[in-house]
Amino acid sequence: MNYTLNLRLAAIEDIRDTGDYYEGVQRGLGDDFLEETSELLFTIESNPYLFAIREGRVRTANLRRFPYQVVYLIDDQHVEVLAVFHQSRHPDSWRNRL
Numbered sequence: 001m002n003y004t005l006n007l008r009l010a011a012i013e014d015i016r017d018t019g020d021y022y023e024g025v026q027r028g029l030g031d032d033f034l035e036e037t038s039e040l041l042f043t044i045e046s047n048p049y050l051f052a053i054r055e056g057r058v059r060t061a062n063l064r065r066f067p068y069q070v071v072y073l074i075d076d077q078h079v080e081v082l083a084v085f086h087q088s089r090h091p092d093s094w095r096n097r098l
Contacts, residue, residue: 005045007081014084036063040070048079
């Protein structure tokens with residue numbers, strides 16, 4: 001089955017802001033974050049059921065190198081990315097995006 005991946009504007013901003021932060025920490029690190037995030041998003045789009053349900057219908061997938069997670073929902077043939085959040089943040093930070 002083919003899925004369509006949709007990123008909410010807030011998730012796009014999460015990715016952009018985090019990439020900018022890491023680029024400010026070390027040149028090239030922001031690009032590394034963006035590349036790893038893109039790879040994970042492709043994996044989610046290809047097989048969204050690969051990752052565990054966190055609560056209700058919400059699923060999360062963790063990046064390997066960076067302490068961030070992609071928070072998403074599956075609806076029919078669509079995958080909606082709600083957020084890309086630091087793993088230490090309280091879950092209420094992304095719950096308001098449901």
